[in-house]
Amino acid sequence: MKLESESRIRGKMKKRRKIWSACLIGVLAGAFLAGCSSQKTGMEQGPERVSEDRRLTVYTSHKPEVYTPIIKEFEERTGIWVEVVPGGTTELLERILKEGEQGPCDVVFGGGVESYEVYKELFEPYQSTQDDSIVTQYQTADHAWTAFTELPIVLIYNNKLVDENLAPDGFAELLDGTWDGHVSFADPAKSGSSCTMLETMVQVLPLNEEEVLKQFARTLDYRMASGSGDVLDEVAEGTYLVGLTLEETAKKYIDRNDALSIVYPKEGTSAVADGCAVIKGAAHEENAKLFLDFIVSADVQRLAVEKLYRRTVRSDIRPDKKEEGSLMDFDLDWAVANQETILEKWADLMGESRGGS
Amino acid sequence: MKKFIQSSFRRELLFSFLIASVLPLIVCCLFLIQMFQVKVGRDFEKKDMELAGAVEEQLMTLFNGYEAAAETICQDPVVGQALALGNSGRKNEVYRRLYETTGGYRETAVFDLYSPDGLCLYSTGNWNYGQTLPVYWGILREAHAHPDRMAIRSSLETDGNEILQFARAVTGGTDECSGYMVVTMNEDHFAKALSGTYSGQDGICILNEFLETVYSVGTASGETVGKVLRNRFLNGERLTDVWNNNSIYISELGDTGFYSVLVRPHVFTDDTTRSMYTVLIFMAAGTFLLSIAVSAGISSHLSRPIHVIHEAMEQVQEGNLDTHVDMDRPDEFGELAENFNIMTDRISFYMEERVQREKELNETQIAMMQSQLNPHFLYNTLDTMKWVAKANHIPELATLAAKLAKILRTSISNAQFITLREEMSLVESYAEIQKIRFHGRFDFQYEINPETEKIMVPKLIVQPIVENAVIHGLADAEEGHIFVRAYSEREELVIEVSDDGCGISDEVIKRLGNRDKEQRNGHIGFYNVDTIIRLYYGKDYGLKAERLSCGGTKVTIRLPKDGAREK
Numbered sequence: 001m002k003l004e005s006e007s008r009i010r011g012k013m014k015k016r017r018k019i020w021s022a023c024l025i026g027v028l029a030g031a032f033l034a035g036c037s038s039q040k041t042g043m044e045q046g047p048e049r050v051s052e053d054r055r056l057t058v059y060t061s062h063k064p065e066v067y068t069p070i071i072k073e074f075e076e077r078t079g080i081w082v083e084v085v086p087g088g089t090t091e092l093l094e095r096i097l098k099e100g101e102q103g104p105c106d107v108v109f110g111g112g113v114e115s116y117e118v119y120k121e122l123f124e125p126y127q128s129t130q131d132d133s134i135v136t137q138y139q140t141a142d143h144a145w146t147a148f149t150e151l152p153i154v155l156i157y158n159n160k161l162v163d164e165n166l167a168p169d170g171f172a173e174l175l176d177g178t179w180d181g182h183v184s185f186a187d188p189a190k191s192g193s194s195c196t197m198l199e200t201m202v203q204v205l206p207l208n209e210e211e212v213l214k215q216f217a218r219t220l221d222y223r224m225a226s227g228s229g230d231v232l233d234e235v236a237e238g239t240y241l242v243g244l245t246l247e248e249t250a251k252k253y254i255d256r257n258d259a260l261s262i263v264y265p266k267e268g269t270s271a272v273a274d275g276c277a278v279i280k281g282a283a284h285e286e287n288a289k290l291f292l293d294f295i296v297s298a299d300v301q302r303l304a305v306e307k308l309y310r311r312t313v314r315s316d317i318r319p320d321k322k323e324e325g326s327l328m329d330f331d332l333d334w335a336v337a338n339q340e341t342i343l344e345k346w347a348d349l350m351g352e353s354r355g356g357s
Numbered sequence: 358m359k360k361f362i363q364s365s366f367r368r369e370l371l372f373s374f375l376i377a378s379v380l381p382l383i384v385c386c387l388f389l390i391q392m393f394q395v396k397v398g399r400d401f402e403k404k405d406m407e408l409a410g411a412v413e414e415q416l417m418t419l420f421n422g423y424e425a426a427a428e429t430i431c432q433d434p435v436v437g438q439a440l441a442l443g444n445s446g447r448k449n450e451v452y453r454r455l456y457e458t459t460g461g462y463r464e465t466a467v468f469d470l471y472s473p474d475g476l477c478l479y480s481t482g483n484w485n486y487g488q489t490l491p492v493y494w495g496i497l498r499e500a501h502a503h504p505d506r507m508a509i510r511s512s513l514e515t516d517g518n519e520i521l522q523f524a525r526a527v528t529g530g531t532d533e534c535s536g537y538m539v540v541t542m543n544e545d546h547f548a549k550a551l552s553g554t555y556s557g558q559d560g561i562c563i564l565n566e567f568l569e570t571v572y573s574v575g576t577a578s579g580e581t582v583g584k585v586l587r588n589r590f591l592n593g594e595r596l597t598d599v600w601n602n603n604s605i606y607i608s609e610l611g612d613t614g615f616y617s618v619l620v621r622p623h624v625f626t627d628d629t630t631r632s633m634y635t636v637l638i639f640m641a642a643g644t645f646l647l648s649i650a651v652s653a654g655i656s657s658h659l660s661r662p663i664h665v666i667h668e669a670m671e672q673v674q675e676g677n678l679d680t681h682v683d684m685d686r687p688d689e690f691g692e693l694a695e696n697f698n699i700m701t702d703r704i705s706f707y708m709e710e711r712v713q714r715e716k717e718l719n720e721t722q723i724a725m726m727q728s729q730l731n732p733h734f735l736y737n738t739l740d741t742m743k744w745v746a747k748a749n750h751i752p753e754l755a756t757l758a759a760k761l762a763k764i765l766r767t768s769i770s771n772a773q774f775i776t777l778r779e780e781m782s783l784v785e786s787y788a789e790i791q792k793i794r795f796h797g798r799f800d801f802q803y804e805i806n807p808e809t810e811k812i813m814v815p816k817l818i819v820q821p822i823v824e825n826a827v828i829h830g831l832a833d834a835e836e837g838h839i840f841v842r843a844y845s846e847r848e849e850l851v852i853e854v855s856d857d858g859c860g861i862s863d864e865v866i867k868r869l870g871n872r873d874k875e876q877r878n879g880h881i882g883f884y885n886v887d888t889i890i891r892l893y894y895g896k897d898y899g900l901k902a903e904r905l906s907c908g909g910t911k912v913t914i915r916l917p918k919d920g921a922r923e924k
Binding site (some may be wrong): 028049050055064065068069072073075076081083255298299302303306307 | 388491493510511512513515517567569
């Protein structure tokens with residue numbers, strides 16, 4: 001009898017317990033839901049999503065002051081969203097090589113065309129719609145790349161320390177011993193434009209290759225600046241009196257610091273042309289081609305001349321002020337073919353004579 | 358799992374404590390934290406939205422102001438002419454109008470008028486006079502393309518600063534574009550425009566349609582927020598996710614296509630949330646330990662008395678009825694212990710009673726058994742017979758009666774124990790009678806050790822045995838001998854009754870050994886003596902019957918020398 005009632009009591013308790021726990025769970029669940037439901041509301045979502053066909057990825061070795069206005073204008077005019085990846089020329093080209101055709105890069109913008117020649121396989125040949133307006137010199141047969149602007153090589157000197165009349169007038173004077181130890185020059189292994197400068201001197205001077213390199217190395221006293229940007233600083237600060245650089249860099253620098261003056265070599269000089277190319281297998285090939293056309297379009301070329309201190313590659317745009325200096329016919333193919341040997345010889349000259357620095 | 362918990366009282370207790378304490382604690386805390394976060398979050402969110410709204414409004418007021426000013430100026434024919442002609446002939450006139458329409462806005466922007474070629478001819482600022490802007494590019498190009506509205510562009514200056522520009526073509530009321538009006542806001546202008554709308558922990562940035570940063574200040578300074586938002590947008594992620602413990606509020610600036618972004622510190626930083634949860638975990642751990650401690654304490658408090666009583670019960674099971682539980686607790690366990698003690702006492706009492714009753718029964722049985730042997734009346738009659746026989750000179754009759762009387766006398770008497778000597782004289786009397794009856798067909802002798810004479814034995818234990826010998830052993834013999842011998846052996850008194858009769862059969866031995874009342878028929882004496890001895894002395898003593906090798910029977914009686922077991 002006793003056992004019976006106990007189990008009945010247990011049964012009742014169980015039922016009561018069940019009802020209580022159900023109520024409790026219900027209350028808690030309700031509270032939780034009420035709490036959680038208020039996620040961030042009322043936030044404006046912002047712009048709509050961008051579809052794939054309005055995107056572009058550009059790898060560029062230009063400085064921001066060069067590429068920003070161009071890319072901004074491109075965005076505004078076409079409505080295409082551009083992702084910019086900056087870096088050094090060789091660095092970017094190597095990266096494109098490594099990333100292969102599935103890589104994110106659509107267009108490479110900037111860097112000497114000699115480098116473009118070396119990495120030609122990476123590019124999708126494309127003849128720009130503006131091709132007819134480009135000077136013949138930069139019209140390539142295979143259209144692997146398109147030239148953007150050209151930057152002549154110039155001499156600079158510190159006009160506070162060097163009298164105008166005594167300033168060097170060309171490459172030959174740099175080798176004759178007058179300026180031994182007073183010349184700043186960037187390492188051609190690191191700077192594409194420096195390499196072009198060596199090739200220019202070899203091509204334009206009457207001496208043979210070995211002589212040119214040997215004498216120039218001697219003039220430099222076997223010492224080089226680490227980067228092309230340092231050359232101008234070194235000359236402006238007076239550490240060195242003369243330097244070799246690009247017209248664009250010099251003009252930009254002079255705007256801020258008038259201690260420098262430019263000399264166009266009397267032998268004639270070459271201009272480093274920088275290029276632009278569509279990458280093979282680009283995800284946004286159409287947009288890449290649009291970009292390429294844009295940068296050689298009249299507006300951009302005009303801007304380059306008027307605001308960016310560059311020289312246009314278009315034949316139909318003549319700058320307001322007469323351009324100074326005479327440009328020689330630079331043998332690009334020869335330069336590409338001999339680049340490696342020249343660099344090797346140069347490294348030898350610099351290395352053995354340094355003797356443990 | 359359930360079995361594991363239920364198999365131990367301790368574990369049940371612990372588990373119940375845990376459920377009752379730790380679980381509600383955790384649930385409550387989680388609930389509170391959540392609610393707190395939500396409530397406070399909402400409050401702050403509201404404030405943030407207000408702030409974002411204020412920023413937006415501030416900017417839009419300016420922008421609308423610029424637009425209004427631009428519209429007026431650009432439609433002004435005087436301005437149009439002056440720009441088209443490019444001379445400064447009506448310079449003051451133009452400036453007057455310019456300054457009039459831009460009144461109140463010159464703190465936050467610079468207003469310039471450009472010739473159709475892009476040369477700045479008039480400026481309310483210091484630096485722009487003489488500057489050029491390309492007409493084929495950027496904002497002027499757009500203004501030229503859409504002369505009926507304001508163009509808006511952000512751009513990067515040569516000195517590295519971002520500026521925001523609004524431009525509108527100056528038509529002077531005609532259809533031709535005779536120049537441009539450009540409104541420029543740089544970083545300082547923005548700082549002034551937004552001053553007072555945000556505080557030190559906030560950040561504001563203004564982005565163009567491509568989510569590129571035009572201006573940023575405070576925690577949003579540098580281009581970080583812009584870049585983050587742009588990346589999120591391009592990757593298809595939500596723009597307003599928390600960034601660096603900050604909440605992000607984006608609002609569109611009218612129809613300019615630009616956005617103002619407010620960055621406010623998130624109310625609940627990861628640190629705060631983490632510390633709240635840490636506190637919760639510690640509290641839960643503490644409660645857990647407390648539960649264990651309390652449950653251990655209570656369970657031992659409760660299980661000890663149970664254990665004590667349990668042990669006491671085991672003792673009782675083994676027969677130790679004196680077991681007592683000493684527990685003077687005021688609660689139910691104390692009562693339980695007391696009840697237990699009462700119970701064992703009762704059991705003990707009942708047991709004793711039973712034993713007592715059994716003893717009484719035995720004694721009664723014994724008495725009854727012995728009374729079978731004792732009619733008083735027979736004794737008196739025999740006495741009379743003896744006297745009559747004597748009077749009539751019949752000596753044998755007198756002997757028979759006298760001996761029989763003697764036997765009866767001993768039988769009637771109350772004494773349960775007599776000396777062995779007395780018993781033997783009784784046996785002798787019996788033997789006399791039987792000799793007369795059987796005409797001397799047998800001979801009776803006995804020899805008892807002198808030291809055994811005084812030993813007390815139950816009465817009439819030898820006589821029935823001798824009777825057996827006479828009736829069964831010597832039943833068919835012409836001449837028989839019965840010999841009784843008594844001696845002491847260690848602590849025992851041994852009485853041997855031997856005869857040289859036919860010898861007892863194995864079957865009978867077995868029956869006698871059986872000690873079963875039902876089997877006695879004819880051997881009642883044996884049974885009774887055996888029973889009496891056992892009752893008095895215990896089951897170790899009694900009778901034994903054996904057949905002798907030389908013919909005949911021997912019955913051995915064994916008793917302890919020192920008398921009956923005392924009750």
